[in-house]
Amino acid sequence: MGENDPPAAEAPFSFRSLFGLDDLKISPVAPDADAVAAQILSLLPLKFFPIIVIGIILLVLHSERAVVHFDCSGKYRCRSSFKCIELTARCDGVSDCKDGEDEYRCVRVSGQNAVLQVFTAASWKTMCSDDWKGHYANVACAQLGFPSYVSSDNLRVSSLEGQFREKFVSINHLLPDDKVTALHHSVYVREGCASGHVVTLQCTACGHRRGYSSRIVGGNMSLLSQWPWQASLQFQGYHLCGGSVITPLWIVTAAHCVYDLYLPKSWTIQVAPSHLVDNIAYHSKYKPKRLGNDIALMKLAGPLTFNEMIQRVCLPNSEENFPDGKVCWTSGWGATEDGAGDASPVLNHAAVPLISNKICNHRDVYGGIISPSMLCAGYLKGGVDSCQGDSGGPLVCQERRLWKRSSLNTVDGILETAALEGTVHTGPPATSLLAM
């Protein structure tokens, strides 16, 4: 494999083949190009040749124009079309994109302190706590898709990470509450916060282990209450992958777990007790055998009831980074011996430190296939790792007593090192990848 080849990894096995579903698989092998060309040529009279050649040239020229137009550097690219709009047109109250998506995602919760930010006047700006009240917190969480807020607090500007203390907004306190229905329409830009404080926001209760005491379990075996967001994804009754509970109805997992088994009715989610699956969605840019965009969601047929055994894990905030060397945890029912195919009868866990992408991309480790949207965890000398059957499961880090999945917004998938053996390097270290 050349250094410039795109990242790719051979799957260790096909889930479909295990269940005799290969006849449904779309063949990844492209038909012989020469044979197809000869077949097409035999159907076309030669007199049309010049027209076809001119048509191809026009098509290529048109494609190049489309590529140039597609490059939206310094601007916002509408997802519903190739249109580029000025950043000042994003979140300005006017729908400039075909589907109006430039007016979505105008509020976010950022960084390790969960500060509230609003996109306005062409950039993200941090919300001052001046004139802040609970009604606005509810509006912010509603914009983020939550029914209400859980907590909202003040934090000194001096405590913020550098990138969040450059641009600020305040709420327009002259607006009556019933007029404040979207924060990005209700703020004005400030150079600093008069109060010296900004708003922190939590929209959902997550990452708690209510039924677990760290004195109960030793070794690698886990109690279910130790990792209450851990789900077992079972296809026709067999454990195939792990997953994480993120809402009462949704489980996040890896796209490679479901891509070739896109049959919701054949899946059950084991989160004490078993739950039926209503729908499956994987990242539209996921490509089988690639590491990127390896994320999928499974929707349950009915909602989970949270208790000591079932909780949701927190997702990381925008722009939240986890430091290299931080010890995080992976868990699952995967095989406990390398090469062993059977799932473990008990839930296991392992502590794994995060490894910088620079080290992970070293030519003796993963050799450049780790993109900025992925992260590595494990030990370079090997020994502790996630294994076959742990795919899609959680890698969580504890932050201020809350447990979070340790990757960015569009995360997912623990990929076994076995998937890389022989295709990238021989004898790779026992690290896991979280591919987004």
Ligand SMILES: [Ca+2]
């Ligand atoms: Ca707009």
